[in-house]
Amino acid sequence: MGFQISDIANNAPLFTLVATGLVVILLESAKSGKPNVSFIVSLAGFILSGLLAVGGLKTEDVSFGGMLMNGSYSNFFAIVFCLTGSLTILISKSYLERFGQFRSEFYILVLFAAMGMVLMASANDLIIIFLGIELMSVSLYVLAGFFRTQDRSNESALKYFLLGAFATGFLLYGIALVYGSAGSTNFSVIHNQAPALMKNQPLPDSVVQAGLPDSVVQAGLPDSVVQAGLPDSVVQAGDSGLPAGQAGLAGTIFLLGLGLVIVGLAFKVAAAPFHMWAPDVYDGAPTPATGFMATAAKAAAFGAFVSIAFKMIGSTSGTISNLLAVIAAASMILGNVIAISQSNIKRMLAYSSIAHAGYMLSGIAAANVEGQAGVMYYVAAYACMTLGAFAIVSILERDDAANLSIDGYAGLSAKHPVIAAALALFMFSLAGIPPLAGFFGKYYVFLAAVKADMTWLAIVGVLTSLISAYYYLRVVVVMYFKEGEAAVEGRIGMSTVVAIAVCAYLVVQLGVYP
Amino acid sequence: MTIESILFYVLSAGAVGSALFVVSRRNPVVAALWLIFNFFCLAGLYLSLHAQFIAVIQIIVYAGAIMVLFLFVIMLLNLGDERRLVEGVTPRKVVGGILSIAVLVELWYVFLGTPSIQHAALGNRATEIGTVEHIGAQLFTKFLLPFEVTSLLLTAAIVGAIVLAKRKLD
Numbered sequence A: 001m002g003f004q005i006s007d008i009a010n011n012a013p014l015f016t017l018v019a020t021g022l023v024v025i026l027l028e029s030a031k032s033g034k035p036n037v038s039f040i041v042s043l044a045g046f047i048l049s050g051l052l053a054v055g056g057l058k059t060e061d062v063s064f065g066g067m068l069m070n071g072s073y074s075n076f077f078a079i080v081f082c083l084t085g086s087l088t089i090l091i092s093k094s095y096l097e098r099f100g101q102f103r104s105e106f107y108i109l110v111l112f113a114a115m116g117m118v119l120m121a122s123a124n125d126l127i128i129i130f131l132g133i134e135l136m137s138v139s140l141y142v143l144a145g146f147f148r149t150q151d152r153s154n155e156s157a158l159k160y161f162l163l164g165a166f167a168t169g170f171l172l173y174g175i176a177l178v179y180g181s182a183g184s185t186n187f188s189v190i191h192n193q194a195p196a197l198m199k200n201q202p203l204p205d206s207v208v209q210a211g212l213p214d215s216v217v218q219a220g221l222p223d224s225v226v227q228a229g230l231p232d233s234v235v236q237a238g239d240s241g242l243p244a245g246q247a248g249l250a251g252t253i254f255l256l257g258l259g260l261v262i263v264g265l266a267f268k269v270a271a272a273p274f275h276m277w278a279p280d281v282y283d284g285a286p287t288p289a290t291g292f293m294a295t296a297a298k299a300a301a302f303g304a305f306v307s308i309a310f311k312m313i314g315s316t317s318g319t320i321s322n323l324l325a326v327i328a329a330a331s332m333i334l335g336n337v338i339a340i341s342q343s344n345i346k347r348m349l350a351y352s353s354i355a356h357a358g359y360m361l362s363g364i365a366a367a368n369v370e371g372q373a374g375v376m377y378y379v380a381a382y383a384c385m386t387l388g389a390f391a392i393v394s395i396l397e398r399d400d401a402a403n404l405s406i407d408g409y410a411g412l413s414a415k416h417p418v419i420a421a422a423l424a425l426f427m428f429s430l431a432g433i434p435p436l437a438g439f440f441g442k443y444y445v446f447l448a449a450v451k452a453d454m455t456w457l458a459i460v461g462v463l464t465s466l467i468s469a470y471y472y473l474r475v476v477v478v479m480y481f482k483e484g485e486a487a488v489e490g491r492i493g494m495s496t497v498v499a500i501a502v503c504a505y506l507v508v509q510l511g512v513y514p
Numbered sequence B: 001m002t003i004e005s006i007l008f009y010v011l012s013a014g015a016v017g018s019a020l021f022v023v024s025r026r027n028p029v030v031a032a033l034w035l036i037f038n039f040f041c042l043a044g045l046y047l048s049l050h051a052q053f054i055a056v057i058q059i060i061v062y063a064g065a066i067m068v069l070f071l072f073v074i075m076l077l078n079l080g081d082e083r084r085l086v087e088g089v090t091p092r093k094v095v096g097g098i099l100s101i102a103v104l105v106e107l108w109y110v111f112l113g114t115p116s117i118q119h120a121a122l123g124n125r126a127t128e129i130g131t132v133e134h135i136g137a138q139l140f141t142k143f144l145l146p147f148e149v150t151s152l153l154l155t156a157a158i159v160g161a162i163v164l165a166k167r168k169l170d
Helices: A004-012 A012-030 A037-055 A074-096 A104-121 A126-144 A151-184 A187-198 A204-212 A221-229 A229-238 A245-269 A277-284 A287-314 A318-340 A345-366 A369-398 A417-431 A435-453 A455-479 A494-512 B002-024 B030-047 B053-076 B091-113 B116-130 B132-140 B144-165
Strands: A060-063 A068-070
Touching: A004 A012, A004 A068, A004 A417, A012 A037, A012 A074, A012 A104, A012 B144, A037 A074, A037 A104, A060 A074, A068 A074, A068 A104, A068 A221, A074 A104, A074 A287, A074 A369, A074 A494, A104 A126, A104 A287, A104 B132, A104 B144, A126 A245, A126 A287, A151 A245, A151 A277, A151 A369, A187 A245, A187 A287, A221 A245, A221 A287, A229 A435, A245 A287, A245 A318, A277 A287, A277 A345, A277 A494, A287 A345, A287 A369, A318 A345, A345 A369, A345 A435, A369 A417, A369 A435, A369 A494, A417 A435, A417 A455, A435 A455, A435 A494, B002 B030, B030 B053, B053 B132, B116 B132, B132 B144
Parallel strands: none
Antiparallel strands: A060 A068
């Protein structure tokens, strides 16, 4: 219980990010207007944190009195966040310079968002999930509105903020209901009680007592919370244990709470029908920030989603699985079909990200080991290819945002063959063409769905992937077979080129040696 | 009659009375000031229930921060002539009245229906939970990490506010 020195060692990646974030703030206040220093320090912090995460892959432990779960799972996600974070920083430098917005605050906010993400992925408690999501979201709201002289950027930030606050309300209400019915916010405790709550059975007394970790809970707060809201059952309930009728009620409340938590998380991953914000926000935000949102934030939300689905609810969740399967199918169909009609490449990528959220959710809906592994692989693969695509969009984007239409990419292959080839690579991977990373990601999650007797979900996934090939390949066709005046303004930043190269390498690497 | 019950009746009367003044005053600033009085009465009630922590928080957060926000908004809105704010009996008010009576009846039902043993039990639990010592001990042992993460969250919010609201860039 409580704090131990080893907790800091276990969470070295997290604390490295925290330290870097604070150091960058201090540097900025000491030497204002030297964003180059912040750029280098943030990059170094991300790389160090990622290396520490690689080192921590082997040790499985619980820290801060059961608040965090450290091990291969959390460190894997920490690596993904550090990778996407450092790539975002690399991409952002020349982009921000071009728009005259090269400021240290961008890096501070990216670092703080990454801290929230690491917390979400290593959380073993609903409170930490909530705080992690808030830390991430608050930073992202500001990143979306970072170009505060642009109306589009402001609109994007405001929309994201209002809808995000609304979704947080759902999440928090869900957490309160889960706490009220299960008596704890800790995943392992809830996991012990979930089977009984799901089947609306009375909780065995031993479970209740074994599961309650401290005096607050033993003092009967959960019972009183449940009873206070429900006059009828209070009248009938004696004061010992939980009679059958009330346990049934607790089960209903538990499911309701889970449903609301899922709504909150589905908003964060931009799954249909909670996807409305994504196209507008992705379109208006500065492109590196969009790339960060679409990859790292989505990966973090999936990190939290997978922990909740597997560590908290467990495998006995038929109702939840079906719910997730429906959300997954809806996201795949809606994202892919609407993406066809988009002419703006950022909006197209936004709808494509909704569709990819659907693919990943089908891995969670499958609720088996293959599903979990598949989602983790998919998150990494998706992060590389989408961030790479956004990096290229950021090179081509001009001041007036005029060069965002897909037709504007015509003739790119003649002028800049390497960039065109890289973009083609990312598009092929997003479409799921073997042997690139995107193909194996889809293969794993659909395999998991088939193994879980959800063949229909896999069929929907494959069919919608076919649809997606159309709009991804259209970009390639426009680049290679149409005459046009696609041009890059000024010279391309060195750091952006490095980032694109890293993304391209990883897309091939993950695909060839999965 | 013990001193506790005398205090209870005095504070309750103060709370109900000031709440009535809040909704019946025409001048929004006066109404807001009555709201502060109401908050203090409630804080006193919490204190008599041994919930010291909530009592302090009630004063710091509600009577302090939120009321300042209220007054700022009232001033910024610059309502001017208060008579324009008066409205007659609307359907909304009727529905609101019915709902508040329903809540009253519900509360009544709950309290009359609960066996008195449970009142006592709940009271003892509350005494245990609500003290500053207990909350502080929990906050710095079991909930240490969430507590510290909150500070990160606030730092991020401050940086964000500066980014969005700073008058001049660089």
